[in-house]
Amino acid sequence: MNSPLRVEALRKSFGDNEVVAGVSFELKRGECFGVLGPNGAGKTTTLRCCLGLTGADSGTITLAGEPVPDRSREARMKVGVVPQFDNLDPDFTVAENLRVYARYFGVSDAAIRARTAALLDFAGLPGKEDANIRQLSGGMKRRLTLVRSLVNDPELLVLDEPTTGLDPQARHLIWERLKRLLGEGKTILLTTHFMDEAERLCDRLAIMDAGKIIAIGSPRELIAAHIEPQVVEIFGEDAAGWAAQHAGNFAERFEVSGETAFCYLHDAKPLLAHLDAQDGLRYMHRPANLEDVFLKLTGREMRD
Amino acid sequence: MSYFAFPSFSVRAIAVWRRNFLVWKKLAIPSMLGNLADPMIYMFGLGYGLGAMLPAVNGLPYIAFLAGGTLCASTMNAATFEALYSAFSRMHVQKTWEALLYAPLALDDVVAGEWLWAASKSMLSGTAILCVIALLGFVHSPMALWVLPVIFLTGLAFAGLGLIVNALAPSYDFFMYYFTLVITPMIFLSGVFFPLDQLPEAARWMAYVLPLSHAVALVRPLLNGELPAHALLHVIVLAGIAITAFWVALSLTRRRLLR
Numbered sequence: 001m002n003s004p005l006r007v008e009a010l011r012k013s014f015g016d017n018e019v020v021a022g023v024s025f026e027l028k029r030g031e032c033f034g035v036l037g038p039n040g041a042g043k044t045t046t047l048r049c050c051l052g053l054t055g056a057d058s059g060t061i062t063l064a065g066e067p068v069p070d071r072s073r074e075a076r077m078k079v080g081v082v083p084q085f086d087n088l089d090p091d092f093t094v095a096e097n098l099r100v101y102a103r104y105f106g107v108s109d110a111a112i113r114a115r116t117a118a119l120l121d122f123a124g125l126p127g128k129e130d131a132n133i134r135q136l137s138g139g140m141k142r143r144l145t146l147v148r149s150l151v152n153d154p155e156l157l158v159l160d161e162p163t164t165g166l167d168p169q170a171r172h173l174i175w176e177r178l179k180r181l182l183g184e185g186k187t188i189l190l191t192t193h194f195m196d197e198a199e200r201l202c203d204r205l206a207i208m209d210a211g212k213i214i215a216i217g218s219p220r221e222l223i224a225a226h227i228e229p230q231v232v233e234i235f236g237e238d239a240a241g242w243a244a245q246h247a248g249n250f251a252e253r254f255e256v257s258g259e260t261a262f263c264y265l266h267d268a269k270p271l272l273a274h275l276d277a278q279d280g281l282r283y284m285h286r287p288a289n290l291e292d293v294f295l296k297l298t299g300r301e302m303r304d
Numbered sequence: 305m306s307y308f309a310f311p312s313f314s315v316r317a318i319a320v321w322r323r324n325f326l327v328w329k330k331l332a333i334p335s336m337l338g339n340l341a342d343p344m345i346y347m348f349g350l351g352y353g354l355g356a357m358l359p360a361v362n363g364l365p366y367i368a369f370l371a372g373g374t375l376c377a378s379t380m381n382a383a384t385f386e387a388l389y390s391a392f393s394r395m396h397v398q399k400t401w402e403a404l405l406y407a408p409l410a411l412d413d414v415v416a417g418e419w420l421w422a423a424s425k426s427m428l429s430g431t432a433i434l435c436v437i438a439l440l441g442f443v444h445s446p447m448a449l450w451v452l453p454v455i456f457l458t459g460l461a462f463a464g465l466g467l468i469v470n471a472l473a474p475s476y477d478f479f480m481y482y483f484t485l486v487i488t489p490m491i492f493l494s495g496v497f498f499p500l501d502q503l504p505e506a507a508r509w510m511a512y513v514l515p516l517s518h519a520v521a522l523v524r525p526l527l528n529g530e531l532p533a534h535a536l537l538h539v540i541v542l543a544g545i546a547i548t549a550f551w552v553a554l555s556l557t558r559r560r561l562l563r
Contacts, residue, residue, distance in 0.1 A: 014563065053405055054562060073314070073408045081406035087399035091327045100326065103319045104407035149406075 002065055003027050004156040004187045005050060010059035012045055019045045020056070021211035027156070032178070032188040034198045036290075037208035038298050043191040044084070046208070047160055050189075051076065064156060077105060080149030084160040086141045088133050094120065094144060095129035098151055105152040112151060119147040122180075124173060139170030146177060157181065159190040163197060175201060195291040205290075209298045219290050226293045228252050228264040232271055234283045235260050242281060250274065257300055264288065307558040311551060313416035316409045320417025321424065323400075324390075328425065339429035340436065343378040347371060350497065362499055364528065368442045372524030373496030375433050375451070376458060380516055383426035383459040384487060387466025388479045391418050395470065401561070411561060415554045419467060423459030430455035437527065445529030454526070457542045458519040464549025465515075471556035495520045515545045 005027045012020040020042045027033050037043050048054040050061055052072025061068040066075035089097050095116050102112035120126055123143040128136075136144065142162070149157060162178070163171040178188060178201060192198050198205055199219045207215040207222070215222055223229075232251070234242065236259060243261035247254040250271035251263035263271060268285055275283050328335060351367030361369040394400040404414050434451055437443055469482045491497070493507060494516035500508055511517040518538040525532040532538065 051406065073316075073410055076406065076408040083399075083402065083406065085399065087403040089323075089400060089403070090398060091330070096326070100323050101403070101407065103322060104316065104404060104409060106316075106408075 002029075003062070004029060004064055005189060006060075006062045007046075007050060008060045010046065010049055010061065011057045012042075012049055012054065013057055019211055020049065023059075023208070023211070023213055025206055025213060025216065027187055027189060028204075029155075029187055030182065030185055031203040032182055032190065032201050034202035034205040035189070035191045035208060036193075036195075036198055036205055036294060037191075041208040041298075042211040043208055044160060047158060047189075047191065051079070051081065051158065077152065078155050080152065080154035080157045082142075082145050082149050082157070082159040082162055084164065086145050088141055088145060088148070090133050092133065093129065094125065094131045094133065094136075097133065097144065098148060101148050102151040107151055115151075119150060122150075122177065123147040137170075139166050139173070142166060142170065142174060143177070146174065150181075154186070156187045156189065159188065161191055161193065163192070163194065171197070195289065195294060199290045207294060207297055214297050215293070222293050223288050223290065227288045227296055228266055229288050230265050230268045230285070231288050231292060232263045232265070232268055232275070232283055232285050233260055234263065234275065234281055236281045238280060242278070246274070255300070262292075264292070307562075308551075308555045311412050311416065311554050313410065313412040317413040317417040317420065319409070320404060320414055321421045324418075324421040325424075328428075336429065336432050339378065339382055340432050342381070343374045343433050344436065346377075347374050367440075368528070369499075369524070370497065371437045371440075371442045372527045373494075373520055375430060375437065375455070375527075376494075376516060376519040376523050377491050377496045378433055379426045379430040379455045379458050379519070380462045380487065380490075381426075382429040383422045383462035384466045384482075386422035386425045387418065387463045388470055388473070388482065389476065391422070391467060391470050392473060392476065392479075394418075395557075395561075396473075405561075411558055412554060415467065415550075415557050419460065419463050419550050419553070422463035422466065423456055426459035426462070427452065427456045430459070443527055447529050447531070448527050451523050451526050454519060454522045454539075454542075457539065457546060458515065460546035461515040461519075461542050461549060464546050464553055467553035468549060468556060471553055471560050490514050490516050493517065495524075515542055518542050 003026045007026070008024045010020050010023040011018065023042070023046055035043050035046065045054060049056045050063055050068065052063070052069040052075065055069055063072070063075040064078035068075055089100065092100060098116055098119060099109055099112050116129060120128055123146065125140060125144060133141070146162070163174050166174065175197070182188060190201070202219065204216065204218050205222060206213045215226060217225065239259050239261045240256050243254055243256050247261055247263055251265045253264040255262045265271065272285060275281060347367060347370055351370045355366030355370070358366045401414050405411060431452065434448070438448070469479065473479060493503070493511050494514050495511065496516070500511050500517065503511065518541045522532045522535060522538050
């Protein structure tokens, strides 16, 4: 089957710093594939290589059936990109932004005019054709950037942190639109820091750290493969002291971070009974999620 | 890929040109008036003010002598401004280039589009000045129409040089150096305000490598209805500077953006 994007053994260094250190993955048509990773993991560089904007040191990339970087122009004809930071044209109105961007793909003015109203409806910006870009809110700009990436009716959409900096309402609207696009058969590749976004949208995920993919699979598979199914978080000033004494008796694995102890286990009942008998400790019992997997695999230390 | 590879741009560069043209069209009248005001002030201020005290220069009334020089200098300024401030804001501030590169355009297309646009814009302002010069009665034959391709070529040369500076600039402030150290001295060394033979021998030799002096050497006789001496040589020098500067600018821009 022809995959919308196939990456094999990709490597890229800046000076002595190997930012991408042997990355391979393949997208299936119609899926949403997420790339997760702390800052500096190599996500953006990987995307830039895939689009042919940065030359890789080695490895092969096939984007939309075309070899990259040799035929990146042809490949990008069939791809839509939503960058991390909006780069709409402030000199143009909403409709002009779509028209000018469509020209870059060789789409005629008449063809894009015929689609403008439908695209703006999809963006939740009906009737805003003549609005100035500076009058749009952050969420509106994001949605306009999203439909701008659709002017060439791409088979693959690449989104770099599509909801960073948006309020919850705006994020939910973007998610809903991305799901609609998946329903229409588009393939989506996105990077994100938000675990809920990844869990909600992605069929499959790759977790990157230090230039490598360290885990790959569906959100459920990753949770099942890498972490105990139950989590009890214990809060309070004594949490650390309590954990040192007791956590090992109940949990298969535990971690202390600040004033919270995280206990990972298969059966939470004995621990919950014990905690109910204690004073001064509050707790929360929940199923394990992607964030637990992410923190286990990439560690809790800050990245810059 | 080597940053210094041969330029490989496609017809998509025209989309970049059209994008810039659409922006210009929105502000065409104030932009044209702005481009006209500066050279007109020089021409009338110096031409009539200073010219009244001067005898004929190279057989021309001083203002007629000044007309050709002013036309070339403002072509240079228009192309330079566009390739510095405007291109820099599209490359660095507004990230317009980034959006272009996500579309099926290579950086070569973007830089080529900017280069052609900056030259076109300088030609638009040069044409406006030529019209004013004609209205003032300083155009003596249809040969003056040959001035149009010359100012386009001059525009390409200065757009290329400007894009080199753009590729190296950390911020807008950097452009001041280029204006103070290159553009302003060039005006005085290229026969814009006075004939080159007023310069000391060494400075006159320097003028031969400056693109502006070649533009002036072509435009001034053409306005007066004469075939310029060594016309082919001047055209070759201007074209050589234009192409070399574009290539260097492209290579430096690749190094800056395609990391």
